[in-house]
Each structure stands twice: as structure tokens, then as C-alpha cells.
Amino acid sequence: MYSVVAESCIDMLYRCRNVVHIKQVHAHMIANGKLQDLVFANKLLYTYVQHKAMDDAYYLFDGMTMRDPTTWSLMVGGFAKIGDYGNCYATFREVLRCGVSPDNYTLPFVIRTCRDRKDLRTGQAIHGAVLKYGLQMDHFVCASLVDMYAKCMLIEDAQRLFDGMPSKDLVTWTVMIGAYADCNAYESLVLFDRMREEGLVPDKVAMVTVVNACAKLGAMHRARSVNEYIVRNSFPLDVFLGTAMIDMYAKCGSVECAREVFDRMKEKNVISWSAMIAAYGYHGKGKEAIDLFNMMLSCSIFPNRVTFVSLLYACSHSGLIEEGLRFFNSMWEEHAVRPDVKHYTCMVDLLGRAGRLDEAVKLIEAMAVEKDERLWSALIGACRIHGNMELAEEAANSLLELQPQNPGHYVLLSNIYAKAGKWEKVAKFRDMMTRRKLKKVPGWTWIEVDNETYQFSVGDRSHPRSKEIYEMLMSLIKKLEVAGYVPDTDFVLHDVEEEVKQEMLYTHSEKLAIAFGLIAIPEGDPIRISKNLRVCGDCHTFSKMVSAVMRRSIIVRDANRFHHFNEGTCSCGDYW
Structure with a gap:
């Protein structure tokens, strides 16, 4: 009789489809006295947790006269899964108070909670508990700690744990x-x-991670080798991998390759379409982005917030003002997508670049959503382009209130004052940065040569071929000056003599990288460089003239977008 009733209860739990069914089984188990058996009570608790019915699970848990490590693990994991971090922590603390040894099921849940909350202090305390209970060599626990430290940006701590693991699986x-x-x-x-x-063979998740890394690096040779590996090992080009590859190729400088991947995908969702629209936006191909958006609608794919961010960004970086205004106004009325701060930021950027600063300010004043630092940065950037010092100062005050510890904001305002020749205010902001121990992010430029990536900073002489690079650069500048190049010293933001300003301009990292590319990259191949900051106006002019005088294609990826220089023109149309 015992086994028949037991099997009946277990079978009913397996067949539960909702919380109402679980409660019926719960009542049945009470009537048959099965809740006195810890095995059955835990199975019922597990079923509640699986259905995320944590109030009911806690009611059952609170009434249990016996509990084992499985019981506690179920509650800790259940609270973690529904994002109830307070109860997750509280239950774990109760585990320790009761003298129950945490296991390799409970600990990963709590560690992942620390990861999701970026709660490093609690994470380090739990790491201490791991050491206390001798679980530091457990594979699941250690992998969770690696993940937690990595997401909290303590990459060296994560690396040390990773290196010390006796065995490492694919995850x-x-x-x-x-x-x-x-x-x-x-x-x-x-x-x-x-x-x-x-000897580990990556799965689809690993490949998506690697493809994302390629996108961030922007190295085309790595992108091609990863693509070859994917094709060679017959990874299916599903929505996740395909979308990641679209982004990879776009950020490595080839919107054409991105489109080839997009066209090869048998299944596409709104994320895939949005990624391809964004790819066109990075490369200043606003009209192509709009055409693709219209094609997306014709395929009955409904746009979401990300789609409109991509579309408005494309309009902004192509000077398509009226089109951008039309899409922004259609978001809620035609597509039931309510604009958020990212959409407003795109519009402020679009109007600001076009010199329509009054309209940009009115849009900000009419916003019903909370303003963030990117919105104010977009307005300040527009003020810098059009020399509106008064509005820039107002926006900067709002920006510094939001993020007083971000050095980039001080640099942005300091640069505006420098351009206006207000050196006393430049000195004031630089003094503020010094007192607050804030450092400007240094500018770096990377270039691909022979499947290797080289890095340059301003005035850099660390490269083994430094002498050749500087000789090429000086020779190049002479040729450009004959063709009409005049260094734009407005982009030297220091109060120094004009000749010194020219010398400082000549050794910008972009120019050094291009000079190296002319030496090391065969004629006919494009010179690809990446910059971690926005390319300056003088380097932009320099790159255009090099493409004409030296008859070379130059592709520059900066912090905002891609620039394709060919025969003296840029794909951005000098609008960036």
C-alpha cells in the first residue's frame, strides 16, 4: 500500500502543470501523511520552486519539522531564480547559523546572486565560506566564483581562480x-x-562569446578565421550565432560581409533585423538602413525599442533629419513603442549635429523620461560643433551632477573651453580633475598588419620600426602640404605656440598608424585602423587627403562610427 500511494504522489507531482494542481497534490499528501517523509516533502518543495511559487514553497518550508541540505538548497536556489535577492541571502545566512554545511548546489546560486547584483563585498565573504568548508576545489563552486569576480571586473582574481582549477570544462x-x-x-x-x-571543442555558446570578442577587437583577420572555423565545423547559422556574426563583421569594418551573413540566415527575428540596421548605421549608410527597416515591416516583423535606436542612430549619422523626425514620431502612434532616453538621445544628437539646438533643447524639456549622462553628452557635443558656449555650460552642469567622478565629462567641457581660447577655464577644470584624482582616458589607435594587431599612442616611438614610421610620416606630410593640406591647430587643446601645436598634431596616434600601414600593408589592400576615442577633425582631413594622394583605401573605426576614406572623400560626408 505504501509503495502504491508513494508512486501515486510522485506521479501526480510530475504531471502538475500549474500551482493549482500542486496544491491539490499537497492536500492529497497531507491526507495520506506523506509530508512526514522528508523525501516526499522535498519533492513537493522542488515542484513549487520549479513553478516559481515561492510564497507557497516558503509556507511548506516553514512548517517542515525536518530539513536536510537539499531542503535549504531548494529555497536558496528558488529565491535566486525569481530575483528575490534579499530572501536568498537571508536563507543562506540561516543555513550557516543552523550549522548546515553548504554544498555545491547551494553555493553557486548565492554566488550568482552576488554576480547579478555586482555585490563584490558579499561575494568575497561567500568565497571565505567556500574556503572554510573546503569547497575551493569543487568544479561548480569555483566556476561560479570565476564568473562572479569577472562580472565584478576583478579580472585578475578571476584569472587566478581559473588557473588554479584542477579541471576545467567547456562552461x-x-x-x-x-x-x-x-x-x-x-x-x-x-x-x-x-x-x-x-582539446576542448567549443559549442554554440562559446562561439557566440568568441564572435562578440572579435566584434569588440575589430580585427578583420580574426573575424575571418573565426568565420572559417564556424563554417569548417558546420555550426548552424541560427538567430543567436548569425546575429552575433552580423555585429562582428559590421564592427570589423565590412558591412558587406555582415549583409552576406544576414542574407544566409534561414531564420531571422527582430534582433537580427535590428543588428543589420545598426550595422548600416555604424557605416553611415542611413538610406540602406531605412530600406531594410521597410523590408522588415513588409515581412511582418514588428520593430522594438532596439530597432528604433538603430534606425534613429543611422539617420543621425547620415544627416537624415526629416526622416529621423518622422520615425521618432511614428514610434508610439504606429508601432506602440514608447520612446525611452536612448531614443531621445539619438534625436538630440540628430538635431544638434544639424545645428537645430533650439529644437533639441525643447525636446529635452518635453521629455517625460529620466535624463541620463549620454543625453547631456550628445547636447554638449553639438554645442562644441556649433560653438554654443552658454548652452554647453548649462548641459555640463547637469552632466557633472549625474556623474561627478567621470573624467570624460571634465575633458569634454575643457576641450570646448580650449577651442574657444578660454585657457583660464581649461586650467580650472584640469585642476579639478587633479584634485579629484581623475585621469583622462588616453587615446590609442590599433592597426592590423600580417594578421597581427599593433597599438600606437600620441608621439609613440615604441614600435621596432619607429624610425621608418616617422620618416614615412614626415615625407607624407610634405606631399600633403603640396596638395593643400593645412594642419587644423584648433584641435590642439593646449595654450602653446602655433609651431608646437603643429608638431603635436603630426604625431597623433591615427597618423602614426596610417604611416605604418603605408609601409607594411601591400598596395591594393585597405589600411584598417581602430581608435578608442572620437577621431579629431584634423586627422579626419589628413586621412581623406592620404586616400587621394597615396591612392589608398583607409577604414577607420572610432568611438562613434566607421569612416571609409577613398579618393579624397569619406563615407560620413564630413558629418560625424
Whole structure:
């Protein structure tokens, strides 16, 4: 009789489709005295947790006269799954108070909660508990700690734990590769190569992580090698991998390759379409982005918030003002997508670049959503282009209230004052940065040569071929000056003599990278460079003239977009 009733209860729990069914089984188990058996009580608790009915689960848990590590683990994991972090922590603390040893099921849940909340302090305390209970070599626990430290941006701590693991499975490697992808894409790809050398075969999740790392690095040779690996190993080009590859190729400088991937995808969702629209936006192809958006609508794919951010960005970076206004106004009326701060930021950028600053300000004043730092940065950027000092100062005050510790904001305002020749105010802001121990983000430029990536900073002489690079640069400048190039010293933001300003301009990192490219990259191949900041106006003019005088194609990826220089013109139409 016991086994028949027991099997009946278990069978009923397996067949539960909703909380009402579970409660019926719960009542049946009470009537048959089965809740006195810890095994059955835990199975019922597990079923409540699986259906995310944590109030009911807690009611059952609170009335249990016996509990084992499984019971506690179910409650900790259940609260973590529904995002109830307070109860997750509280239950875990109760585990420790009751003298129950946490296991490799409970700990990963709590550690992942610390990861999701970026709660490093609690995470480190739990790491201490891991050491206390001797679980530091447990694979699941250690992998969770690696993930937690990585997401909290303590990459060195994550690396130490990773290196000390006695065995690493594919998930752990993928976590570590993804961690580096967020902060050092080059190291992420080095780690991917190491993983394959150790005999692990990546799955789709690992490949998506690697593709994302390639996108951040912007290295076309790595993008091509990853693509070849995907094709060689017959990974299906599904929505997730295909969309990641669209983004990868777009950010590596080839919107054509991105479109080829898009066209090869058998299944596309709104994210895939949005990624391709964004790709056109990065490269200043606003009309192509609009055509694709219209095609998307004709395929009965409904746009979402991300789609409109991509579309408005494309309009902004192509000077399509009226089109951008039309799409913005249609969001809610035609597509039931309510604009958020990102959409307003795109519109402020679009209107500001066009010199319609009054309209941009009116739009900001009419906003019903909370303003953020990107919105004010967009307005300040427009003020810098059009020399509106008064409005720039107002926007800067709002920006500094939001993020007083961000050095980029001080640099942005300081640059506006420098351009206006207000050196006393430049000195004031630089003094504020010094007192607050804030440092300007240094400018770097990367270039691909022979499947290697080289890095340059302003005035850099660390490259082994530095002498050749500077000789090429000086020779190049003489040729450009004959063709009419005049250095634009407005972009030297220091109060120094004109000749000194010219010398400072000549050694910008972009110019050094281009000079190296002319030496090392065969004629006919494009010179591809990436810049971590916005390219300055003088370097933009310089690149256009090099493309004409030297008959070379130059592709520049800066912090905002791509510039394709050919025969003396840029794809941005000098609108960036």
C-alpha cells in the first residue's frame, strides 16, 4: 500500500502543470501523511520552486519539522531564480547559523546572486565560506566564483581562480573567455586558442562569446578565421550565432560581409533585423538602413525599442533629419513603442549635429523620461560643433551632477573651453580633475598588419620600426602640404605656440598608424585602423587627403562610427 500511494504522489507531482494542481497534490499528501517523509516533502518543495511559487514553497518550508541540505538548497536556489535577492541571502545566512554545511548546489546560486547584483563585498565573504568548508576545489563552486569576480571586473582574481582549477570544462572556459571579452578582447581570443589547444571543442555558446570578442577587437583577420572555423565545423547559422556574426563583421569594418551573413540566415527575428540596421548605421549608410527597416515591416516583423535606436542612430549619422523626425514620431502612434532616453538621445544628437539646438533643447524639456549622462553628452557635443558656449555650460552642469567622478565629462567641457581660447577655464577644470584624482582616458589607435594587431599612442616611438614610421610620416606630410593640406591647430587643446601645436598634431596616434600601414600593408589592400576615442577633425582631413594622394583605401573605426576614406572623400560626408 505504501509503495502504491508513494508512486501515486510522485506521479501526480510530475504531471502538475500549474500551482493549482500542486496544491491539490499537497492536500492529497497531507491526507495520506506523506509530508512526514522528508523525501516526499522535498519533492513537493522542488515542484513549487520549479513553478516559481515561492510564497507557497516558503509556507511548506516553514512548517517542515525536518530539513536536510537539499531542503535549504531548494529555497536558496528558488529565491535566486525569481530575483528575490534579499530572501536568498537571508536563507543562506540561516543555513550557516543552523550549522548546515553548504554544498555545491547551494553555493553557486548565492554566488550568482552576488554576480547579478555586482555585490563584490558579499561575494568575497561567500568565497571565505567556500574556503572554510573546503569547497575551493569543487568544479561548480569555483566556476561560479570565476564568473562572479569577472562580472565584478576583478579580472585578475578571476584569472587566478581559473588557473588554479584542477579541471576545467567547456562552461568554465566560456565564462573566462566572456570575461576577457568585456575588458580585453585580445586576451579573450588568446584564451580561445588555448582552449582548443587543450582539446576542448567549443559549442554554440562559446562561439557566440568568441564572435562578440572579435566584434569588440575589430580585427578583420580574426573575424575571418573565426568565420572559417564556424563554417569548417558546420555550426548552424541560427538567430543567436548569425546575429552575433552580423555585429562582428559590421564592427570589423565590412558591412558587406555582415549583409552576406544576414542574407544566409534561414531564420531571422527582430534582433537580427535590428543588428543589420545598426550595422548600416555604424557605416553611415542611413538610406540602406531605412530600406531594410521597410523590408522588415513588409515581412511582418514588428520593430522594438532596439530597432528604433538603430534606425534613429543611422539617420543621425547620415544627416537624415526629416526622416529621423518622422520615425521618432511614428514610434508610439504606429508601432506602440514608447520612446525611452536612448531614443531621445539619438534625436538630440540628430538635431544638434544639424545645428537645430533650439529644437533639441525643447525636446529635452518635453521629455517625460529620466535624463541620463549620454543625453547631456550628445547636447554638449553639438554645442562644441556649433560653438554654443552658454548652452554647453548649462548641459555640463547637469552632466557633472549625474556623474561627478567621470573624467570624460571634465575633458569634454575643457576641450570646448580650449577651442574657444578660454585657457583660464581649461586650467580650472584640469585642476579639478587633479584634485579629484581623475585621469583622462588616453587615446590609442590599433592597426592590423600580417594578421597581427599593433597599438600606437600620441608621439609613440615604441614600435621596432619607429624610425621608418616617422620618416614615412614626415615625407607624407610634405606631399600633403603640396596638395593643400593645412594642419587644423584648433584641435590642439593646449595654450602653446602655433609651431608646437603643429608638431603635436603630426604625431597623433591615427597618423602614426596610417604611416605604418603605408609601409607594411601591400598596395591594393585597405589600411584598417581602430581608435578608442572620437577621431579629431584634423586627422579626419589628413586621412581623406592620404586616400587621394597615396591612392589608398583607409577604414577607420572610432568611438562613434566607421569612416571609409577613398579618393579624397569619406563615407560620413564630413558629418560625424
